[in-house]
Amino acid sequence: MKKMFCSFVFCCLCFWRLVVFADAVKNVSVKEGDSVTLESGVTQIKERDLITWIFEPLKTKIAEIDKDAGIFKTSDVPDGRFRDRLKLDHQTGSLNITNTRTTDSGEYKVTISRSTGGTTTIRFNVTVYARLPVPVLRRDCSSSSSSSCSLVCSSVVNVCDVTLSWYKGISVLSSISVCDLSISLSLPLEVEYQDKNTYSCVLNNPISNQTTHLDINTLCHTCAEGHAPCCDSVEAVLRLAAAVLLVNDVRAARGQMKKTEEI
Numbered sequence: 241m242k243k244m245f246c247s248f249v250f251c252c253l254c255f256w257r258l259v260v261f262a263d264a265v266k267n268v269s270v271k272e273g274d275s276v277t278l279e280s281g282v283t284q285i286k287e288r289d290l291i292t293w294i295f296e297p298l299k300t301k302i303a304e305i306d307k308d309a310g311i312f313k314t315s316d317v318p319d320g321r322f323r324d325r326l327k328l329d330h331q332t333g334s335l336n337i338t339n340t341r342t343t344d345s346g347e348y349k350v351t352i353s354r355s356t357g358g359t360t361t362i363r364f365n366v367t368v369y370a371r372l373p374v375p376v377l378r379r380d381c382s383s384s385s386s387s388s389c390s391l392v393c394s395s396v397v398n399v400c401d402v403t404l405s406w407y408k409g410i411s412v413l414s415s416i417s418v419c420d421l422s423i424s425l426s427l428p429l430e431v432e433y434q435d436k437n438t439y440s441c442v443l444n445n446p447i448s449n450q451t452t453h454l455d456i457n458t459l460c461h462t463c464a465e466g467h468a469p470c471c472d473s474v475e476a477v478l479r480l481a482a483a484v485l486l487v488n489d490v491r492a493a494r495g496q497m498k499k500t501e502e503i
């Protein structure tokens with residue numbers, strides 16, 4: 241019986257600790273380049289209040305306020321990633337990070353020692369999401385047939401947390417999401433020439449997206465069908481050069497696709 245009671249108390253303690261812990265971590269998402277303010281939760285700093293901000297990934301103090309001693313300062317980490325981008329609100333002790341970069345992601349901790357006694361700690365889990373490029377559509381002439389047009393939507397991104405999808409109207413047809421060092425996402429789609437649906441390729445992360453709409457009429461009539469014979473020798477040389485470039489392009493694209501398939 242006693243043993244049961246002990247485990248009950250132990251569980252309660254664990255649970256209490258979990259709840260307190262969960263409450264004290266705030267998730268903050270921000271788009272690269274935007275600014276963000278981490279709120280200290282204080283409305284007005286009092287004399288003898290001490291506030292310290294720590295960037296946890298490097299265990300480095302990045303800001304402190306000691307009103308009594310007249311200290312209100314921010315300081316960079318050794319690698320200089322915050323250079324001129326940290327601002328302290330002198331009234332609340334909140335920390336504003338301007339022009340955010342993905343390398344600002346991580347946990348931030350503020351500790352507030354009140355003059356009235358007691359210490360509060362708030363943790364912020366900050367995630368800075370990279371700006372997304374617009375996905376690129378191209379026709380895949382090598383596998384298009386007379387009745388259907390093969391397309392590829394692709395995007396080169398150097399971050400995780402992104403998904404590339406084909407939409408037909410508002411429903412997802414297919415999507416791909418890879419997290420690897422060399423991230424080149426590409427996703428095929430086959431459409432009939434006469435298809436009247438609206439298709440779009442969307443690249444998205446948890447907070448934003450970039451969309452490219454497919455215009456079948458334009459994109460599905462761009463495969464080179466061979467050129468009319470031409471007489472100007474300069475133009476012929478230029479065409480030859482262009483053809484070589486095109487072949488190289490296609491080869492590069494194929495290499496890229498192979499790589500993507502291997503992932």
Ligand SMILES: *[C@@H]1O[C@H](CO)[C@@H](O)[C@H](O)[C@H]1NC(C)=O
Pocket residue numbers: 262265266267365
């Ligand atoms: C913060 O994010 C983590 C992981 O995504 C999640 O488990 C947690 O519940 C979130 N916390 C809050 C307060 O939303």
Ligand SMILES: *[C@@H]1O[C@H](CO)[C@@H](O)[C@H](O)[C@H]1NC(C)=O
Pocket residue numbers: 275276277327336337338
């Ligand atoms: C952070 O500070 C900048 C520059 O003072 C200001 O423009 C911006 O609005 C602040 N950001 C937030 C989220 O308060």
Ligand SMILES: *[C@@H]1O[C@H](CO)[C@@H](O)[C@H](O)[C@H]1NC(C)=O
Pocket residue numbers: 265267365366367
């Ligand atoms: C912080 O947030 C990110 C993105 O939501 C999540 O993947 C990560 O697990 C969180 N970390 C913590 C310590 O909550």
Ligand SMILES: *[C@@H]1O[C@H](CO)[C@@H](O)[C@H](O)[C@H]1NC(C)=O
Pocket residue numbers: 442444448449450
């Ligand atoms: C893309 O973002 C916009 C808002 O910026 C939103 O209205 C839309 O639903 C999003 N689309 C997708 C496919 O996530």
